[in-house]
Amino acid sequence: xxxxxxxxxxxxxxxxxxxxxxxxxxxxxxxxxxxxxxxxxxxxxxxxxxxxxxxxxxxxxxxxxxxxxxxxxxxxxxxxxxxxxxxxxxxxxxxxxxxxxxxxxxxxxxxx
Amino acid sequence: xxxxxxxxxxxxxxxxxxxxxxxxxxxxxxxxxxxxxxxxxxxxxxxxxxxxxxxxxxxxxxxxxxxxxxxxxxxxxxxxxxxxxxxxxxxxxxxxxxxxxxxxxxxxxxxxxxxxxxxxxxxxxxxxxxxxxxxxxxxxxxxxxxxxxxxxxxxxxxxxxxxxxxxxxxxxxxxxxxxxxxxxxxxxxxxxxxxxxxxxxxxxxxx
Numbered sequence: 367x368x369x370x371x372x373x374x375x376x377x378x379x380x381x382x383x384x385x386x387x388x389x390x391x392x393x394x395x396x397x398x399x400x401x402x403x404x405x406x407x408x409x410x411x412x413x414x415x416x417x418x419x420x421x422x423x424x425x426x427x428x429x430x431x432x433x434x435x436x437x438x439x440x441x442x443x444x445x446x447x448x449x450x451x452x453x454x455x456x457x458x459x460x461x462x463x464x465x466x467x468x469x470x471x472x473x474x475x476x477x478x
Numbered sequence: 479x480x481x482x483x484x485x486x487x488x489x490x491x492x493x494x495x496x497x498x499x500x501x502x503x504x505x506x507x508x509x510x511x512x513x514x515x516x517x518x519x520x521x522x523x524x525x526x527x528x529x530x531x532x533x534x535x536x537x538x539x540x541x542x543x544x545x546x547x548x549x550x551x552x553x554x555x556x557x558x559x560x561x562x563x564x565x566x567x568x569x570x571x572x573x574x575x576x577x578x579x580x581x582x583x584x585x586x587x588x589x590x591x592x593x594x595x596x597x598x599x600x601x602x603x604x605x606x607x608x609x610x611x612x613x614x615x616x617x618x619x620x621x622x623x624x625x626x627x628x629x630x631x632x633x634x635x636x637x638x639x640x641x642x643x644x645x646x647x648x649x650x651x652x653x654x655x656x657x658x659x660x661x662x663x664x665x666x667x668x669x670x671x672x673x674x675x676x677x678x679x680x681x682x683x684x685x
Binding site (some may be wrong): 386422431464 | 577582584585589594603607611614622624632634639640644645647649652653654656657659660662663664665666667668670671672673674675676677678680681682684685
């Protein structure tokens with residue numbers, strides 16, 4: 367897997383994570399959020415999901431599924447990093463272990 | 479089933495089980511079987527009660543279930559679930575199966591029916607890909623339904639099995655030769671996802 371394709375995979379995963387968060391916000395139905403804002407969030411979610419889907423198809427065309435799917439585990443890494451950077455959450459020891467394991471496993475798969 | 483018998487036994491012994499069942503016993507009665515195996519040690523009270531409510535609604539709509547979990551009647555206005563297919567854990571299971579299936583369907587579609595420039599007309603009739611999309615949508619709905627009552631942490635833990643399932647599926651259905659190194663990698667990723675489930679669930683809740 368080349369560097370470019372790896373970033374494509376990462377981008378696809380990031381898009382799907384963003385899409386999920388958008389969807390969640392749209393569906394949560396806060397009383398203060400207006401209908402137009404909700405529509406915008408829904409549209410953003412659909413857009414992000416669609417983008418991630420098509421990039422994923424391109425990648426699937428190129429790689430075996432058992433090779434590509436483990437990269438999906440990186441979405442948890444992205445979530446944890448987002449929580450760390452944006453929400454300033456403290457990373458527990460277990461989180462670090464998990465993140466390192468995921469990255470290690472991805473490296474293993476990438477090298478196979 | 480073990481849970482309901484336990485409850486009924488205590489019901490025989492005491493005239494008013496609502497008051498007499500000791501707290502510890504009530505807790506074991508409430509617990510979903512095997513749940514402790516999935517949860518980390520410090521399972522919060524919320525997790526336990528949510529599991530209990532759904533399990534009670536699932537097993538029987540008897541008065542005993544209301545007594546074991548007083549929250550059940552408050553939660554969903556005492557609505558009893560008839561179909562076991564609507565049990566949230568079953569829906570979660572369906573969702574995980576569908577997620578794995580969607581990947582395999584997409585892979586089959588992309589391999590057999592996809593023609594490189596994406597706007598090729600025949601691509602819009604690639605039924606394997608459409609099936610994959612349907613599976614994704616179905617899994618999303620099942621997931622959202624399950625998340626109404628299953629705590630995010632358990633759902634995320636169970637989702638870690640996805641990696642193993644997709645690997646086994648692509649080995650069985652797609653005939654991919656998976657090297658020992660790749661198996662190791664997949665297993666390590668799944669383990670890592672399992673570890674990260676708790677903070678990832680928390681992040682998902684807050685973001």
